[in-house]
Amino acid sequence: MTNSFKDKLGQGGFGVVYKGKLNDCPVAVKILSRSKGNGEEFINEVASITRTSHVNVVTLLGFCFEGGEKALIYEFMSNGSLDKFIYDKGSETNVYLSWDNLHQIAKGIACGLEYLHKGCTTRILHFDIKPHNILLDDNFCPKISDFGLAKLCLRKESIISMSDARGTMGYAAPELWNRNFGGVSYKSDVYSYGMMLLEMVGGRKNINPDASRTSELYFPHWVYSRLELGSDLRPDGIMDTEEDEIARRMIIVGLWCIQTFPNDRPTMSKVIEMLEVSMNSLKIPPKPLLSSPIRSVPESPKS
CATH class of the missing domain: 3.30.200.20 (Phosphorylase Kinase; domain 1)
Structure with a gap:
């Protein structure tokens, strides 16, 4: 075989x-x-x-x-994982994803997560949503993979009990490493999705330990300040009006998803709606209160 x-x-x-x-x-x-x-x-x-x-x-x-x-x-997914298309573009592949491609991929992943959270008889919490675990087929249709850290729970259960923290550095929700932020639930996947969305727009990992300035270390804080100022979201690339709107939409949705407290995050059904409505309908979310812990959660294997 x-x-x-x-x-x-x-x-x-x-x-x-x-x-x-x-x-x-x-x-x-x-x-x-x-x-x-x-x-x-x-x-x-x-x-x-x-x-x-x-x-x-x-x-x-x-x-x-x-x-x-x-x-x-x-x-078999012929185009491999999403991460190789959003970090160091062109280094591993000659294919560049257009902003429309990225937008469609974002919606596809959201639909997949919505299905896991409410479309199955038993709710499935993934707990390791990140670009490495999103696979792309011939047509760049995204597919959620790697369920090694997943947890099954009844759909009526809003909060689940967990004896151990799980997830990957930079994507794990605050409540996974400190229960003072709230209970662990499907909203933990929403947080991870939001971080991934920000990376898709920024073309970089959400934590940059090599950043020259502290303000650039944690990408969500950096992009939030640029969003407030109306600055370019991708200074390294030229974007037309339509592309800029897609980028801003994805950033706003991503920032809503990474709100510190689970109750402030949208459901994946709401995320899908937000990715499709007009920009005038989207409100700027509050600035995230804290950065993701760098060493508090053991990083999951990249399998």
Whole structure:
């Protein structure tokens, strides 16, 4: 199936992903590390994704659990993950995503998250939404992947109990590392989505440890000040009026999503609506009160 594991697509803490073939169709085979705990991430992934069926959620074609070996077989996404298109554009690919592409991708991810939160019989909280976990097919249709940190809960449960913090540095919501900010819920995914949206517009990670000035260290604060001043949101690129409107819309929605307290964040249904309404209908959100912790939450593996 994997041609002796010759074509490696990626590697992370949870395992290695190879390109393979199943019935002459290309697939992605994720081989999970044998050393990783008691297989919780494998069980999470299978239990979560087998309950889904949505155009913006990656399709699990099969899995194998034999002895200590664990493997997941997914549909193959020819354009890889979103991160390579928004960081250091052009370094890994010659394809540049237009602002309309980015807007459509943002809406697609929002639709996928809305489905996970309210479209399934059992609500699925992903807990690791980030560009690396968004895969793109031939037509750049986005698909949410990597459910290793996901948690299932009843739809009527608004707040869930968790014994451990989970997520990736820069994307984990404040309540995941300090319960004083509020309870953990689907709004934690909304926060991660908002951070990703800001990165899609800014073309950089939301925390820049190499920034020359403290004000540039945390991207949401930097972009909020530019939004207030009406300054260019992408000083490194020339944008026409329509592109500037798309960028500002995505920034405003992103800033609403990363509000410090969960109750101040919109639902994903509201996010979809905000991404489609006229700019005049969008209100500027309050400035985020704090930056994401740099070392408080263990970074999840990039698998």
